[in-house]
Amino acid sequence: MSLIKLINLPPLGDERGSLVSLESNKSIPFDIKRVYYIFGTKSGVARGFHAHKKLKQVAVCVTGKCRMTLDDGIQRKEEWLDSATKGILIEDMIWREMHDFSDDCVLLVLASEHYDESDYIRNYDEFLKGVNNV
Ligand code: T46
Numbered sequence: 001m002s003l004i005k006l007i008n009l010p011p012l013g014d015e016r017g018s019l020v021s022l023e024s025n026k027s028i029p030f031d032i033k034r035v036y037y038i039f040g041t042k043s044g045v046a047r048g049f050h051a052h053k054k055l056k057q058v059a060v061c062v063t064g065k066c067r068m069t070l071d072d073g074i075q076r077k078e079e080w081l082d083s084a085t086k087g088i089l090i091e092d093m094i095w096r097e098m099h100d101f102s103d104d105c106v107l108l109v110l111a112s113e114h115y116d117e118s119d120y121i122r123n124y125d126e127f128l129k130g131v132n133n134v
Contacts, residue, residue, distance in 0.1 A: 001031040003077045019115035030056050030112040037108045041101035048097040050122045056112040064105030071095035073131035095127050
């Protein structure tokens with residue numbers, strides 16, 4: 001199974017410009033329970049550094065770009081999110097880091113669950129233990 005799962009979000013464009021529609025269980029492969037967006041990230045700041053026990057998410061840079069690093073405990077891969085038509089699926093039990101935010105980056109995230117701090121694993125060793133069922 002590929003660690004990087006990209007979702008093509010085709011623009012519904014006409015002569016006025018572009019529009020992307022995101023729908024539960026269509027382009028987004030789960031029921032969307034929460035939407036948030038990250039913007040104004042300061043230069044040189046990295047975010048994330050955690051995994052989720054249950055949460056699945058799709059992230060898309062609607063403006064600007066950032067570099068998403070995903071790690072399943074065996075391999076670590078990265079992908080530039082640099083297009084409003086490129087989503088990335090982040091499954092449960094995947095460590096994620098976001099680096100190199102452009103000044104104009106707006107990272108939109110669609111989430112399968114409501115916010116729950118107890119779903120976060122913020123310690124990498126604890127994440128590895130969870131992945132390996134230790
Ligand atoms: C993720 C990556 C891609 C809330 O109160 N509600 C929310 O829905 C979220 C997402 C965050 N918060 C609070 C918790 C913190 O006090 O907002 C603050 C910043 O959150 P955090 O430090 O977790 O932000 P990131 O950018 O490190 O991670 C976020 C998401 O939390 C996380 O689920 O996968 O973006």
